[in-house]
Amino acid sequence: MTTNYVELANKIALDKRSRVLRSMVLDALEGGGRGHLGPALSLLEIVRALYDSVLNHDPSNPLLVSRDRFVLSKGHGCLGLFTVLADHGYFPTSELRGFCGFESNLGGHPERATLPGIEFSTGALGHGLSVGIGMAMASRLRNEKWRTFVLLGDGELNEGSVWEGAMHASQHQLGALTVIVDFNRMQASGDIDSIVSLAPLAAKWEAFGFEVTEVNGHDVEQLTEVLGNSINPHGKPRVVIAHTVKGKGFVSAENSTAWHHKAKIAKDEISSLRAEVAV
Numbered sequence: 001m002t003t004n005y006v007e008l009a010n011k012i013a014l015d016k017r018s019r020v021l022r023s024m025v026l027d028a029l030e031g032g033g034r035g036h037l038g039p040a041l042s043l044l045e046i047v048r049a050l051y052d053s054v055l056n057h058d059p060s061n062p063l064l065v066s067r068d069r070f071v072l073s074k075g076h077g078c079l080g081l082f083t084v085l086a087d088h089g090y091f092p093t094s095e096l097r098g099f100c101g102f103e104s105n106l107g108g109h110p111e112r113a114t115l116p117g118i119e120f121s122t123g124a125l126g127h128g129l130s131v132g133i134g135m136a137m138a139s140r141l142r143n144e145k146w147r148t149f150v151l152l153g154d155g156e157l158n159e160g161s162v163w164e165g166a167m168h169a170s171q172h173q174l175g176a177l178t179v180i181v182d183f184n185r186m187q188a189s190g191d192i193d194s195i196v197s198l199a200p201l202a203a204k205w206e207a208f209g210f211e212v213t214e215v216n217g218h219d220v221e222q223l224t225e226v227l228g229n230s231i232n233p234h235g236k237p238r239v240v241i242a243h244t245v246k247g248k249g250f251v252s253a254e255n256s257t258a259w260h261h262k263a264k265i266a267k268d269e270i271s272s273l274r275a276e277v278a279v
Contacts, residue, residue: 003214005214005215005216005243006185006243008216008219008243009216009217009218009243009244009245009248010245012216012218012219014218014248014249015220017048018044018045018048018218018220018249019249019277021044021048021080021083021084021087022041022044022249022250022277023274023277024083024086024087024093024096025037025040025041025044025079025080025083026270026273026274026277027093027096027097028079028082028083028096028097028099028106029079029099029265029270030097030265030267030270031096031097031098031099031100031101032098032099032100032101032106033100033264033265034100034108034261034262034263034264034265035079035099035100035108035261035262035265036076036077036078036079036108036260036261037079037247037250037253037259037260037261037262038184038186038246038247038253038256038257038259038260038261039074039076039077039080039153039182039184039246039260040077040078040079040080040083041080041245041246041247041248041249041250041253042077042182042184042217042244042245042246042247042248043072043074043077043080043081043151043182043217043244044080044083044084044248044249045217045218045219045220045223045244045248046151046180046182046217046223046242046244047072047080047081047084047151048084048220049220049223049224049227050070050149050227051084051085051088052220052224053224053228054068054149054224054227054228055067055068055070055149056068056146056147057070057088057117059085059088059089059090059116059117060089062090062116062117065144066144066145066146067146068146068147068148068149069119069132069135069146069147069148069149070119070148070149070150070151071119071120071122071128071131071132071135071148071149071150071151072110072122072128072151073122073125073126073127073128073129073131073132073150073151073152073153073156074122074125074128074151074152074153074156074182075109075110075121075122075123075125075128076108076109076123076153076261077151077153077182078106078107078108078109078110079099081110082096082099082106082110082115083096085115085116085117090115090116090117091105091115091116108123109121109122109123110122110123119135125153125155125156125159126156126159126160126161126162127161128150128151128152129150129152129161129162129165129166129169129179130161130164130165130168131150132148132149132150132177132179133148133165133168133169133174133177135148136148136169136174136176136177136237137172137174139176139233140174140176140233145176145233146176147176147177147178147231148176148177148178149178149179149180149227150177150178150179150180151180151182152179152180152181152182153181153182153187154181154182154183154184154185154186154187154192154198154201155186155187155188155192155195157181157198157201158187158195158196163208166179166205166208166209166210166237167208167209169209169210169237170208170209170210170236170237171209173234173235173236173237174237175231175232175233175234175235175236175237175238176231176233177237177238178227178231178237178238178239178240179205179210179237179238179239179240180227180239180240180242181201181239181240181241181242182217182242182244183201183217183241183242183243183244184217184244184245184246185246186246186255186257186260187260188257188260188261189257190257201241202214202241205239205241209236209237210236210237210238210239211235211236211237211238211239212238212239212241213226213238213239213240213241214240214241214243215240215241215242215243216242216243217242217243217244218244218245218248223240223242226240227240246259246260247259249276249277250273250276250277251276252272252273252276253273
């Protein structure tokens with residue numbers, strides 16, 4: 001029996017922590033008066049599961065040599081990452097309200113030079129996987145045991161550099177590399193099937209030599225189990241296809257290209273969104 005991950009992702013109820021994190025995303029969105037809401041909410045449970053339970057990391061020592069590396073290749077979803085980093089103590093949560101301010105360390109995309117916990121500055125799509133592959137290779141060459149996780153958007157998979165990197169990772173059996181696809185089936189200008197279809201996505205990654213797992217991208221327990229599974233550092237690299245909902249948690253923003261990015265967000269829009277995520 002085939003699992004209907006789309007239906008599961010749509011139906012799953014968000015727990016209190018996920019609703020609190022969404023409220024924090026709104027704090028940043030309100031402070032900046034702009035931002036990418038939809039992409040941040042589809043990946044929020046993925047990043048939460050990583051930092052809560054999977055990654056070896058230390059907010060008091062962001063450059064810990066033995067830390068696991070995480071690259072948010074779809075950098076426009078940074079509000080989700082910023083929120084989780086702040087919640088874990090990488091910087092004060094009060095700084096979220098300064099999002100996109102002139103003096104703020106929180107810009108519209110993650111920047112390594114300005115914010116602790118950021119491994120690589122991302123924004124232009126298609127580069128994160130290649131950087132993550134380099135990190136995974138470095139771990140092997142240094143005989144270290146840290147792992148590398150790279151989160152890609154599904155629209156980002158239109159970039160040829162992603163598949164060039166995938167061939168390299170497979171050839172060199174980078175088993176310490178985990179690719180996560182935020183598979184919300186939408187990109188900036190519409191649904192992926194009407195722009196560049198990725199079907200059959202799992203079969204494509206398998207053909208490129210990856211071990212493939214599909215999960216409900218809003219089920220924290222399932223994400224934690226799959227992402228935390230033991231790995232063979234010299235085995236196949238793996239990809240976790242996380243079925244998600246763009247704008248998850250806000251009915252007015254779910255599956256909406258209008259909420260992919262807004263250059264100006266009114267106070268009443270924020271108020272309406274807050275009413276949907278009361279904690």
